[in-house]
Amino acid sequence: MKHLLSTQDLSRSNAIRILDTAEEMAAVGDREVKKLPALRGRTVVNLFFEDSTRTRISFEAAAKRLSADVINFAAKGSSVSKGESLKDTAQTLSAMGADAVVIRHWASGAPHRLAATDWIDAGVINAGDGTHEHPTQALLDAFTMRRHWSRLAGTGSEGADLSGMRVAIAGDVLHSRVARSNVWLLRTLGADVTLVAPPTLLPIGVEKWPCKVSYNLDETLEGGVDAVMMLRVQGERMNASFFPTTREYSRRWGFDDTRLRSLDKLGMKDTIIMHPGPMNRGLEISAAAADSPRSTVLDQVRNGVSVRMAALYLLLSGDTREPAATPALAYAGTHSTKETN
Amino acid sequence: MTSVTSAPVPARVVLSQADIDRALTRIAHEILEANKGSQDLVLLGIPRRGYPLAVRLAEKIAAADNTVDAAAIVGQLDVTMFRDDLSHQGTRPPYPTKLPRTGIDNKVVVLIDDVLYSGRTIRAALDALIDLGRPRIVRLAVLIDRGHRELPIRADHVGKNLPTSSAEKVRVRLEETDTPAGGTPVNEVVIEGGS
Numbered sequence: 001m002k003h004l005l006s007t008q009d010l011s012r013s014n015a016i017r018i019l020d021t022a023e024e025m026a027a028v029g030d031r032e033v034k035k036l037p038a039l040r041g042r043t044v045v046n047l048f049f050e051d052s053t054r055t056r057i058s059f060e061a062a063a064k065r066l067s068a069d070v071i072n073f074a075a076k077g078s079s080v081s082k083g084e085s086l087k088d089t090a091q092t093l094s095a096m097g098a099d100a101v102v103i104r105h106w107a108s109g110a111p112h113r114l115a116a117t118d119w120i121d122a123g124v125i126n127a128g129d130g131t132h133e134h135p136t137q138a139l140l141d142a143f144t145m146r147r148h149w150s151r152l153a154g155t156g157s158e159g160a161d162l163s164g165m166r167v168a169i170a171g172d173v174l175h176s177r178v179a180r181s182n183v184w185l186l187r188t189l190g191a192d193v194t195l196v197a198p199p200t201l202l203p204i205g206v207e208k209w210p211c212k213v214s215y216n217l218d219e220t221l222e223g224g225v226d227a228v229m230m231l232r233v234q235g236e237r238m239n240a241s242f243f244p245t246t247r248e249y250s251r252r253w254g255f256d257d258t259r260l261r262s263l264d265k266l267g268m269k270d271t272i273i274m275h276p277g278p279m280n281r282g283l284e285i286s287a288a289a290a291d292s293p294r295s296t297v298l299d300q301v302r303n304g305v306s307v308r309m310a311a312l313y314l315l316l317s318g319d320t321r322e323p324a325a326t327p328a329l330a331y332a333g334t335h336s337t338k339e340t341n
Numbered sequence: 342m343t344s345v346t347s348a349p350v351p352a353r354v355v356l357s358q359a360d361i362d363r364a365l366t367r368i369a370h371e372i373l374e375a376n377k378g379s380q381d382l383v384l385l386g387i388p389r390r391g392y393p394l395a396v397r398l399a400e401k402i403a404a405a406d407n408t409v410d411a412a413a414i415v416g417q418l419d420v421t422m423f424r425d426d427l428s429h430q431g432t433r434p435p436y437p438t439k440l441p442r443t444g445i446d447n448k449v450v451v452l453i454d455d456v457l458y459s460g461r462t463i464r465a466a467l468d469a470l471i472d473l474g475r476p477r478i479v480r481l482a483v484l485i486d487r488g489h490r491e492l493p494i495r496a497d498h499v500g501k502n503l504p505t506s507s508a509e510k511v512r513v514r515l516e517e518t519d520t521p522a523g524g525t526p527v528n529e530v531v532i533e534g535g536s
Contacts, residue, residue: 001432017434020434021434021435023437024419024435024436024437024438025435027437027438031472031473032472032473032474033471033472033473035472036422036423036472037422037423037468038421038422038423038427066422158437313422313432313435314432314434317427317428317432317433318428318430318431318432
């Protein structure tokens, strides 16, 4: 694994490997010294062409816990506002010796472009591109769900998947890279996903996605769910009239106090409420729901650091030397067994 | 030693199941003797095969000293993230680190591994240990010491000293970690001749 661009091409075994590694990374947070030397001397660049709080801070915390050097780059206040292209920015970073680039870009596909070209020879992690994918968010959501799901089953989460878990993802699916990444990943891990949204906020071709689609949140809740993920109404991308008023949206597709009570009435005491943040309280999620014991919003943020540590570690800790023909092979051969202590 | 170029040299068993068991019994008593009892003792196995060895040693210590609860003194210490060769080989997924409930502060920690070779795993283990707490004493017990040290590290308790050439491979197989699915459990140490 050199890049983490999408959850669509992430195999089940690789996904579980990332989640298992994240489980070990999470344990570091409970230690006296909350730092590991694994990525000492490596440079991670946070390349953010779009605003972000938790993703950027989360990646920064993750890289620092692994002892990597972090360079933060925000498009605002940089040469990008003077018109520098992605290629030139990438080549500049490459010349400075970046080992990994964490990129968020408003254009869907920008991280793929970076990974596919020879502009920069570094691992690329997609931290959200346009309305396309946000794989680490999906991984941290899956991590949060897996912990919950295996606690209910009374087993350890190591090596487990999400078989049989019913997940509803509700809200602005059209603009949501979180929803896309989650649909692919949760399907790979064996969960049943239902997207709930007004028809205007569903993308064309959604019927081909590996999930069910519903226009009615109440019906979906009554059908039984184990996790409800509310998506943010993305005000900055609302360039057309997707719904009449925010009050109507909130009443029909928001997770309000009535729906919170209905979970209790329906006897779903173990259903969790998730939100990728930032929340529009009172719009897609009510304050009571966001602060209820069912809410995993803060767990998701905490788990985000562990999952991003796992992704950075797995991407960056491989063999970095120039591929030498025979000696490297012999070296790898002897090290594949435990006897070279 | 003559070097053979054609046919692969067959594996030679150097420790049988009974040999491993006797060596562990002796090490268990040596640990108790060096510590003058079971006071403050914590056994930390290094994954993968150090951990089952630590469990076996703890059981033997508990059998010799009935005040000891074997499960309460055993732990596992993962050293993956502390290795100095992380950027020189394929990615290793980390194993869990599990400490006994009492922690390791002011304890006598005995690190346990299967084979002591370059000493680099133990160097990593010492670094990992320091990040977890401050033991009073750290000792090292290994089943096999095969020489070829690259660092100034030695074991306090050794099951068997095994002079080897660095072309040879020492393989420890334990029933806890190396039983193939549906296969028969095996406990042995073999040397596979230089390739």
